[in-house]
Amino acid sequence: MSVLVFIPHIQENPSKAQVELLTYSAHIAQAQNLPLVLLTGQKISLGAYGVDKLVQLANLEQMETALLAMQTLAKQENASTIILGWDDFGKALAPLLSAKLKAGLVAGAISLPNAEGLVQKAVFSGKAFVSIQIKTAIKIIALMPNSVGVQTVAEKNTAFAELTVQTPAIRVRVVNVQKPEHAGISLQDAELVVSAGRGLKAPENWGIVEDLANALGAATACSRPVADAHWRPHHEHVGQTGVAIRPNLYIAVGVSGAIQHLAGVNNSKVIVVINNDSEAPFFKAANYGVVGDAFEVLPKLTAAVKAFKNQ
Numbered sequence: 001m002s003v004l005v006f007i008p009h010i011q012e013n014p015s016k017a018q019v020e021l022l023t024y025s026a027h028i029a030q031a032q033n034l035p036l037v038l039l040t041g042q043k044i045s046l047g048a049y050g051v052d053k054l055v056q057l058a059n060l061e062q063m064e065t066a067l068l069a070m071q072t073l074a075k076q077e078n079a080s081t082i083i084l085g086w087d088d089f090g091k092a093l094a095p096l097l098s099a100k101l102k103a104g105l106v107a108g109a110i111s112l113p114n115a116e117g118l119v120q121k122a123v124f125s126g127k128a129f130v131s132i133q134i135k136t137a138i139k140i141i142a143l144m145p146n147s148v149g150v151q152t153v154a155e156k157n158t159a160f161a162e163l164t165v166q167t168p169a170i171r172v173r174v175v176n177v178q179k180p181e182h183a184g185i186s187l188q189d190a191e192l193v194v195s196a197g198r199g200l201k202a203p204e205n206w207g208i209v210e211d212l213a214n215a216l217g218a219a220t221a222c223s224r225p226v227a228d229a230h231w232r233p234h235h236e237h238v239g240q241t242g243v244a245i246r247p248n249l250y251i252a253v254g255v256s257g258a259i260q261h262l263a264g265v266n267n268s269k270v271i272v273v274i275n276n277d278s279e280a281p282f283f284k285a286a287n288y289g290v291v292g293d294a295f296e297v298l299p300k301l302t303a304a305v306k307a308f309k310n311q
C-alpha cells in the first residue's frame with residue numbers, strides 16, 4: 001500500500017502551497033507507515049519533503065492525461081490515500097478521480113486526519129466546520145492551500161520512475177500558460193498582504209496601496225467588485241469566489257468585510273482594518289482597527305514603515 005500525491009508541475013524550489021501539500025502527504029504516510037509516492041511532470045530531488053518515490057509523466061496539465069495517470073498509478077502503487085491540492089486543477093480532477101475510483105473525497109480539507117481518521121473542512125463560507133470520515137477503501141483528500149502549514153517530516157532517499165499511459169483522447173488542450181502581467185509577490189505564497197476595496201474610489205488611487213505593499217514587501221489583493229470593475233486584475237480577488245489566503249498579516253483598506261470577502265481571508269493570523277466607517281462589519285474580525293480616511297492613513301503608514309526599516 002502507499003500514499004499517493006499529485007502535483008502536475010513542480011520546480012527545484014517548490015512553492016509554499018506545494019511544500020505544504022508534500023509535507024502534509026508525507027505526514028500521513030509517516031503516520032500510516034506507508035511510502036509516499038509523488039506523480040509529477042519533473043524529475044527533481046524532493047527527498048527533503050519526505051517523498052519516497054517520484055513518478056514522472058509529461059503533459060499532466062492535460063486533464064484526461066492526469067486522470068488516467070492517477071487511476072493507473074493508484075492501482076500500480078496500491079494507494080490507500082490519494083492527496084491533491086484544492087486549487088483550480090484539483091477542483092476539476094478530484095471529483096473525476098473520486099467517481100472513477102469509487103473513492104470517498106474530502107473536498108477542501110483544512111486539517112490532517114485525527115486519530116479516528118476525521119478530516120476537517122470549512123462550510124458556510126468559513127462560518128462552521130465539519131469533520132468527515134471517509135469509509136471507502138481508497139480515500140481522496142483535496143487540501144485547501146494555506147490551511148495546515150508546513151509539517152515536519154523525515155528526509156527520504158527518493159527513487160525515480162517513469163509512467164507510461166496510452167495518450168487518451170484530449171477534449172480540451174492547454175496551448176499556452178501565461179503568467180499574470182503583475183510580476184509581484186504571489187498572493188498564495190505571501191506572508192504579508194495589503195488589500196483594498198471600493199473605498200479607494202477609483203483605479204488610479206491604487207498607488208497608495210502599492211506604496212505600502214512595496215514598503216512592507218507585501219503582495220496586493222482586492223475585493224471582488226474591484227476586480228469585476230477591472231480596477232485590479234482578477235487574480236488579486238480574494239474571498240469565497242476568489243483566492244483563499246492565510247498570510248501572517250492581512251491589511252484591508254476600504255473593504256466593508258462582507259461574509260463572502262471574509263471567507264477567503266479570515267484565516268489570516270493578524271488582520272488590520274482601515275475604514276472611515278466605525279460601523280464597518282470588518283472591524284468585528286479585526287485584531288487591529290484604524291477608523292480613518294484611507295487617503296490620509298495609508299501615506300502616513302507607509303512613511304512610518306519606511307522610517308522603521310531605515311532605523
Ligand SMILES: Cc1cc2nc3c(=O)[nH]c(=O)nc-3n(C[C@H](O)[C@H](O)[C@H](O)COP(=O)(O)OP(=O)(O)OC[C@H]3O[C@@H](n4cnc5c(N)ncnc54)[C@H](O)[C@@H]3O)c2cc1C
Pocket residue numbers: 196197198199200222223224225226237238239240241242253254255256257258259260261264274275276277280292293294295
Ligand atoms: C455569491 C457571491 C460571492 C461573492 N464573492 C466575493 C468574494 O469572493 N470576494 C469579495 O470581496 N466579495 C465577494 N462578494 C461581494 C460581497 O458581498 C461584497 O459586495 C464585496 O466584498 C464588497 O466589496 P468592498 O468591501 O470593496 O465594497 P463596499 O461594500 O462598497 O465597501 C467599501 C468600504 O470602504 C469604506 N470606505 C469608503 N471610503 C473610504 C475611505 N476614504 N477610507 C477608508 N474606507 C473607506 C466604506 O466605509 C466601506 O466599508 C460576493 C457576493 C456574492 C453575492
